[in-house]
Amino acid sequence: MNDGIYVSIKPNPISKIMKGIKNHEFRNYVPKESFKFLYVYVSAPQSELKYVIEIGKIVQYPEKVEDYGDGNLEFNKGQKSKYAYPILKVYELINPISLKILKTTTSIFV
Numbered sequence: 001m002n003d004g005i006y007v008s009i010k011p012n013p014i015s016k017i018m019k020g021i022k023n024h025e026f027r028n029y030v031p032k033e034s035f036k037f038l039y040v041y042v043s044a045p046q047s048e049l050k051y052v053i054e055i056g057k058i059v060q061y062p063e064k065v066e067d068y069g070d071g072n073l074e075f076n077k078g079q080k081s082k083y084a085y086p087i088l089k090v091y092e093l094i095n096p097i098s099l100k101i102l103k104t105t106t107s108i109f110v
Contacts, residue, residue, distance in 0.1 A: 004037030004052070014042050014051065016070050017090060023069035026081035030058055038085065041102070048096040056086035 007025070009017075016022035025038060040051040059065050064076045065084050074080040 002031070002033045002035040004035050004039050005031055006039045006041060006049075008041045008043050010043050011046055013070075014040065017051075017053070017087060018092075021070050023087050024059075024065055024072060024075070024084040025053070025055070025087060026071055026075060027083050027085060028081045030060075030083050041099075046096075047099040049102060050093055050096040052091040052093070053085075053087055054089040054091075056088050059084040059086065 007027075009025070013022060013025075017025070036055060038051075038053040038055060039049060040053055042048060042050045061075060061078055061080075061082050061084075065072050065086070067073055067076065071080055072084075075084050
């Protein structure tokens with residue numbers, strides 16, 4: 001099992017996650033190896049690795065998620081991505097990692 005995967009999330013959706021308005025992250029893929037964390041790179045204008053999200057068991061459409069939450073109804077109707085990653089807990093990094101540093105220290109962000 002991998003500990004986690006890197007994902008890029010725009011500032012507006014991550015704001016909804018932090019406020020508890022959005023309780024699933026929706027994606028059209030699931031990596032082959034299981035994982036329990038999303039390492040979140042927040043795109044421009046922030047452009048930094050800023051959060052770690054602990055997720056629950058991934059839900060594949062046509063399975064349903066609870067109706068409450070931004071995007072949940074659309075997922076349940078098949079109008080959104082194929083997979084819902086339940087958000088269990090969000091950790092904010094005390095020292096976010098800038099895109100410049102990510103590019104020089106890892107091949108993921110080149």
